[in-house]
Each structure stands twice: as structure tokens, then as C-alpha cells.
Amino acid sequence: MIAANLNLERDKYKDLLKSIKDESMQLAIRHQSNSQYVLEKKRKLKMDSEHKMMLALPSIENSSLEDISSHFHSIRRSQPGGFCELIANKSQQKFIQQSFLELQRNKMSQTYRDISLNERKFKSLQRKVPHREPLTLKYLEKQLGIVKTPEKQILPTVSKQQQQKRKITEEDIQEEQPIVSFFEETLNSYSYAVPSRRESAQIGVVRDRMYVFGGMSGGGITNEIWWFDLKKQEWSNYCSNVQLFITSHSMVVWRQFLVLFGGSGYYDHKMKIRQVYSTIGLFNTLTNQWVTSLESVEPRREHKASILFGKLMIITGGLDSAEKLLNDTLIYSLESKRWSGQKLLFEEGIAQHAQCTAYDNKKNIETVYIFGGQTAKLSSFPLMKMVFFGLHPIGWEKVQYSGQAPEGRYNHTMEYVGDYLILIGGRSQEKREYQNEIFIFNLQKSYWTLAQRQGLQTKRWSHSSCTYGSYILCFGGIGENTYLPPHIYQIETDKFKITGKIVVVKPLATINEEMTINNPPMIITREQDQDSKKICRLEKFRKARKMYEQITTYLPLPKLKTPKMRYDILIHFVKNVLKQIGYI
Numbered sequence: 001m002i003a004a005n006l007n008l009e010r011d012k013y014k015d016l017l018k019s020i021k022d023e024s025m026q027l028a029i030r031h032q033s034n035s036q037y038v039l040e041k042k043r044k045l046k047m048d049s050e051h052k053m054m055l056a057l058p059s060i061e062n063s064s065l066e067d068i069s070s071h072f073h074s075i076r077r078s079q080p081g082g083f084c085e086l087i088a089n090k091s092q093q094k095f096i097q098q099s100f101l102e103l104q105r106n107k108m109s110q111t112y113r114d115i116s117l118n119e120r121k122f123k124s125l126q127r128k129v130p131h132r133e134p135l136t137l138k139y140l141e142k143q144l145g146i147v148k149t150p151e152k153q154i155l156p157t158v159s160k161q162q163q164q165k166r167k168i169t170e171e172d173i174q175e176e177q178p179i180v181s182f183f184e185e186t187l188n189s190y191s192y193a194v195p196s197r198r199e200s201a202q203i204g205v206v207r208d209r210m211y212v213f214g215g216m217s218g219g220g221i222t223n224e225i226w227w228f229d230l231k232k233q234e235w236s237n238y239c240s241n242v243q244l245f246i247t248s249h250s251m252v253v254w255r256q257f258l259v260l261f262g263g264s265g266y267y268d269h270k271m272k273i274r275q276v277y278s279t280i281g282l283f284n285t286l287t288n289q290w291v292t293s294l295e296s297v298e299p300r301r302e303h304k305a306s307i308l309f310g311k312l313m314i315i316t317g318g319l320d321s322a323e324k325l326l327n328d329t330l331i332y333s334l335e336s337k338r339w340s341g342q343k344l345l346f347e348e349g350i351a352q353h354a355q356c357t358a359y360d361n362k363k364n365i366e367t368v369y370i371f372g373g374q375t376a377k378l379s380s381f382p383l384m385k386m387v388f389f390g391l392h393p394i395g396w397e398k399v400q401y402s403g404q405a406p407e408g409r410y411n412h413t414m415e416y417v418g419d420y421l422i423l424i425g426g427r428s429q430e431k432r433e434y435q436n437e438i439f440i441f442n443l444q445k446s447y448w449t450l451a452q453r454q455g456l457q458t459k460r461w462s463h464s465s466c467t468y469g470s471y472i473l474c475f476g477g478i479g480e481n482t483y484l485p486p487h488i489y490q491i492e493t494d495k496f497k498i499t500g501k502i503v504v505v506k507p508l509a510t511i512n513e514e515m516t517i518n519n520p521p522m523i524i525t526r527e528q529d530q531d532s533k534k535i536c537r538l539e540k541f542r543k544a545r546k547m548y549e550q551i552t553t554y555l556p557l558p559k560l561k562t563p564k565m566r567y568d569i570l571i572h573f574v575k576n577v578l579k580q581i582g583y584i
Contacts (some may be wrong), residue, residue, distance in 0.1 A: 004203045043224075102306065120361055180440055181452040183498045186487040187228075191235040195226045197483035199462040201476045202251035204258055205230075205512040210488065211258055211474060214246050217483070221245040221265065223327070225283065229489060230468065242290040244281055250305035252313060253466075254334050261315060261332075264301035276301050280332075295341060304355035306368055313337050314357075314368050314386075317350035324378060325349025331393070344386075344395055348375050354414035358421060361444055369399075369421060372409045374439055380408030380429055383421075383441065403448035406439040413465040415472050417493050419443050422451075422472065425490070427461040434459040434480055438491075448473040454498065460484060472495040 148462040201215025212226040223244050226237045249263025259282055265275035278299035282291040303318030303326070329344035353373025360367045368386040375381065383399045410436070412426025421441040427434055436459040438451040463477025463484070472491040477484050492498055578584045 077304060098381060102503055117359075119460060120359065120364070129409055151155065162246075179452060180449060181454055181498060182312050182438055182488070183454040183492040184456040184458070185492075186456070186489055187230075187490055188233055189228070189488075190233055193237065194235050195224075195237070196222075197486055198476050199478050200248045201262075201464050202249060203464045203466050203473065203475050204251055204253040205468050205473070206253055206256060206258070210468070210475075211283075211285070212475060213251060213260065214244075214249055214257065214263065215476060216247040221247050238288050240288075240290055242281070242292060244279075244290070244292070246277060248301040249277075250303055250315065252305050252307050254313075256285050258285065259305075259313060261305060261313070261333065262300045262303055262318065273296075273321055274301075274323075275346055276319075289399045293337075295339070297330060298328075300325070302351040304353060304370070307334075308353050308357055308368060309366060309391075314355075316348070316355055316368075316370060317353060317373065319351050325351055325374070329393075342393070344382075344393060346396065348377070352382055352410040353381060354412050354423065356414050356416050356421070358416040358443060361419075363388070365391075369414070369416075370396075371406075371414055371421075371423065372412055372426065374410045374429060380410065399446065401441070401446045401448055406437070406449045407435075409435055409461075411462040413463065413474075415465055415467050416466060417472065422493070424465055424472065424474065425460040425463055425477070434461055436460070456489065458484065458489065470497070489520070 074433055127258045160496075169457040195212055196219055198215035198217035201212055203210055203212050205211075208230045210230060212228075214221070223242065224237050224239055225234060228235050232501075244260070245265055246260070246263030247265075250261050252259050259280065261280050263277055265277070267274045272474070276299040278295050278297050280293050280295055281287075284291075298309055298320060299316075300318030300320055305313055305315045308314050311334055311407065313332040313334055315332065317328075318326045320326060325348070327346040327349040329346075331340040331342060332338075333340065350370075350373045353370055355368065355370045357366060357368050359365075365388055369383065370381060370385075371383045372380040382405070383401065384396050385399055386393050387395050387397050406423055408429050410424030410429055411557045412425050415422050415424070419442065421443065423439040424440070425435055436453075436457055438453060440449050440451050441447070459480055460474065460477040465472055465474045467473075470493050472493065474491065476486070575584065
């Protein structure tokens with residue numbers, strides 16, 4: 001019994017020792033964790049107090065300039081660990097004012113855009129109600145033919161019927177169309193480094209910068225990105241590590257990105273095949289970084305692309321590696337980065353055409369227009385537009401038009417400004433001639449007109465163009481003989497701005513005629529002629545006074561000109577004199 005009791009007490013003592021050890025270990029762990037937590041907290045507070053003294057800006061979108069200025073002229077000390085508000089410098093105030101003005105401009109542009117869209121929708125949905133006269137006695141007398149004067153009963157009614165039956169012809173439409181004139185000039189550049197001359201490049205405008213990428217020049221194909229600051233008028237470039245040496249590609253602007261697709265490389269003389277790609281490249285203009293991806297679609301070059309609904313990239317036509325014309329239309333979602341399985345087909349293959357997006361007032365929807373290009377036959381495509389069922393594209397149809405349509409051409413460009421499609425440059429497929437004409441298509445009246453060109457009149461093809469406000473910017477291309485110089489050609493479309501730039505040159509004969517008409521010659525009598533020849537008494541007195549006047553000045557007299565002598569002749573003369581004296 002005694003041994004059993006001893007064993008029990010020993011076991012109890014062991015259990016107590018274990019429990020004490022466990023508790024002591026847990027306390028030590030807790031103490032260590034608490035000390036680490038306290039140290040980290042102190043370190044964070046120090047970092048916040050020393051390094052995180054940030055300027056707490058108010059929300060610019062929901063505040064005015066007075067609120068922002070009052071906020072920065074007062075100092076408010078927040079709690080420890082929070083952000084401290086400081087007084088802003090002049091540069092910070094300028095930055096805030098500029099950001100506020102940019103927000104206000106964006107809001108105004110958005111509201112103006114919404115108003116214009118609503119007006120277009122209202123005009124498209126509005127019905128034309130015929131004018132009806134009120135039911136009065138005169139209206140009943142006119143219908144019954146009861147008029148007091150029988151002579152005036154037949155003639156006016158017949159003329160009204162003839163006016164109603166008369167159809168509107170193309171001549172009447174042509175008379176109604178105003179004469180549109182454009183002014184072309186080059187932008188000055190204040191930089192030494194400029195891009196090389198090239199063709200088949202692509203350009204786009206993002207935040208007052210015009211970006212240039214790709215193209216073929218005398219030095220070959222490059223992967224440099226050049227941009228031109230339209231405000232400072234300076235060129236600058238960015239050399240990237242991405243191996244994108246392409247030409248004859250497509251490029252669109254989406255948000256702050258430049259989206260590239262397809263294109264071709266160098267020609268392989270051994271394989272007799274040109275390298276054609278199907279890659280999509282995204283260049284972020286804020287960070288100057290590339291993101292590329294190889295797509296599982298048919299590679300192509302000499303195709304065209306445009307943005308639809310702000311999120312879809314529409315790609316049409318092109319040439320594959322076997323120089324075969326493609327007749328399909330690809331749709332790529334820029335948000336989800338996926339290809340739609342739907343393909344819209346043309347009647348035949350097309351390449352080197354022009355494409356742009358515009359607003360269709362009749363259907364009240366944004367759509368894509370194409371014109372011209374090379375086909376298997378010697379006939380280019382007429383003006384065509386994409387047809388929709390709701391918001392889903394289902395095919396292409398020809399646009400019915402009137403007026404003088406442009407000839408078939410390829411390697412031209414087409415831009416959308418206001419309610420007009422503007423066709424620039426190109427080369428005729430049948431005549432093989434360069435085009436320097438600018439054609440305008442009125443989307444509301446479906447009428448083609450030829451614009452009058454003022455300023456420069458350059459012939460170009462295989463160039464690139466984009467819109468910047470009321471301007472159309474053109475870059476690169478081929479002229480009559482060689483590549484065009486690397487200037488930015490600016491075409492002004494606003495008629496109010498053009499009037500101040502146009503200079504009318506008149507011959508001398510017409511100027512003399514206008515001077516004689518405006519300023520007729522004066523009729524002078526004999527008495528007036530004799531009076532004009534008489535010398536005035538004051539003039540006689542002045543001449544006599546000048547003779548006896550003495551001029552006094554306090555300035556120093558002018559120095560006489562010292563004669564100049566050659567140094568070698570002087571030394572020779574001195575040497576001869578010294579020899580005669582006997583010093584040498």
C-alpha cells in the first residue's frame with residue numbers, strides 16, 4: 001500500500017511539473033509576440049511621421065477652384081499616423097488648376113457630344129408633316145373654285161401643281177451644295193532629330209501627341225516609336241526591346257493604348273515568301289511598355305482596322321503570305337481580348353483600301369465605311385457600309401449616292417469629320433496615276449463633291465492620316481518621284497479658320513484698275529496749279545536762317561583713320577635702318 005501511494009504521488013508531481021512548463025512556455029511566447037508587435041507598431045508610426053507626410057487633396061471632380069484654394073491656404077494637423085495637410089507651392093497650384101480645367105473641358109466635350117447625338121436621334125426620328133391651312137372660308141372658296149376675279153383662278157393653281165409634281169434633279173442638288181475648300185500646310189518642328197522618310201507607316205493622336213510606328217524606308221524597317229508634340233512642335237523617339245520590325249500593318253487608338261495588328265517583314269529571296277504576322281501589340285503611352293500576343297487567326301498585311309462602339313476592332317481584307325487577297329471581316333473585342341467567331345465575307349478579296357467609322361443618321365447607329373482598294377479584277381470597291389441587326393453586324397451593303405464619284409484607287413486614306421467622309425490621295429488602279437484630289441461625301445444627302453484645295457497641293461499615296469479636331473494630319477507616303485519628306489502636313493477643314501489663311505494673288509493690271517476705280521483723279525484748275533507752285537514766305541525765311549546758323553556741339557571730334565601697314569614690311573624697314581646706323 002505504501003509503495004502504491006508513493007507511485008501515485010510521483011505521477012501527480014510529474015503532471016504538475018509538465019503543466020508548469022507548458023504555462024511558462026506559453027507565457028514566454030506571448031511576451032515575445034507582444035514585444036515584436038509593439039516594436040513593429042513603433043516603427044510604423046516613425047515611418048508614417050517621417051516619410052509619409054503626404055498632401056491630402058480634396059476631390060477635384062466635386063469641388064470648385066475656390067474650395068481648392070481655401071483648402072491649401074489653411075493648415076490642418078490631423079491625428080498621429082494619418083496624412084498631414086500642407087500649404088501647396090505655386091507649381092502645385094498650377095497643376096491643380098490645369099487638372100481642374102481639363103476636367104471641366106472633358107465634361108463640356110461629353111455634354112456637347114451627348115447633345116449632338118440627341119439632336120441627330122431627334123432629327124432621324126422626326127416625321128415631316130405637310131403644311132395644312134386652317135379650315136376657313138377662304139380655304140373652302142379655294143377648294144370649290146369660287147373666286148371673285150376669274151382671271152386669277154387658273155394660273156396660280158397650275159403653277160402650284162407643277163411645283164409639286166416637279167422632281168429634284170442632280171443639277172438642283174449641285175446648285176444647293178456649297179463650295180467646300182481646304183487649306184494644306186506643313187507644321188514647323190523645332191528639333192534636330194526627325195524620323196526618316198517612309199511609306200506604309202501608321203499614325204495616331206493620344207493627348208496632343210501624334211505617334212508614328214513602322215513603315216518601310218531607305219534604311220529598312222525599324223521598331224522605333226516616334227511622337228510629335230503638337231503644342232511644343234518637337235519630335236522625340238523611344239527605342240524598345242520588342243522585336244516588332246513590321247510594315248503594312250494596322251494601328252488604332254484605344255484609350256491610352258496603340259493597338260497594332262498584322263503586318264509584314266522582309267522578303268525571303270531563298271524561299272520566295274514574304275514574312276507575314278498575326279500578332280497583336282499593345283503600346284501603353286503612359287508607361288512606354290509593350291505587350292504582345294500571337295493570335296490564332298490568319299496572318300495578313302495591307303489590311304485596314306478601325307474602332308467600333310469604343311470596344312471592338314474591325315479588321316477587313318488584306319494579303320496573306322502567298323499574296324492571296326482575303327475577303328473576310330474579323331471582329332476583336334479589346335476589353336475581353338477575344339475574337340468573335342462571326343465572319344462577314346465580301347464578294348471578292350480586297351486589300352490596300354480605306355476604312356473609317358462614322359455615324360449613320362438614317363439608321364441612327366455608328367457603322368464602318370470602306371472605299372476603293374485592289375481586287376482580283378481591275379475594278380475597286382465602291383463606297384460600302386456595315387449593316388446591323390440591332391447591335392450585331394450581319395453584312396455589307398453598297399451606299400446609294402449622287403454626284404461625281406471619285407475614280408477607283410488604292411493606298412489612299414479616308415477620315416470622318418463632322419457629317420462628311422473625306423477621301424485623300426491614292427493611286428489609280430487603271431491609269432496608274434497619282435491623285436492629289438480631295439473628295440467629300442455628305443452623309444446626310446449622300447452626295448459626292450470635289451473640294452477646292454488652297455495652299456500646298458501635294459500628290460501622295462501609301463501615306464497615313466488621322467484627325468485632330470478640325471485638322472487632318474498626314475505623314476509619310478510617296479510623291480511623284482520619291483518618298484515625301486518627313487513633315488507633318490496639316491489640312492484645315494474649318495471654313496472660318498481658312499479665310500484668314502488664304503492669300504489672293506492678283507495681277508498688276510487688275511490692281512491698277514481697282515486703284516483708279518476707288519481713287520478717281522482730281523480735277524485741278526489753272527489757279528490752283530499756280531498757287532501750288534508759289535513759294536511760301538516761311539520757306540524763304542527758313543532757308544535764310546539756315547545759312548547764318550552756327551552749329552555747336554559738346555561731343556568729341558571724330559578720330560582720324562590710322563593707315564594700316566603690313567608687319568613684315570615694317571620689320572624689314574627697321575632692319576635696314578639699323579644696318580645703316582651700325583647697330584647690326
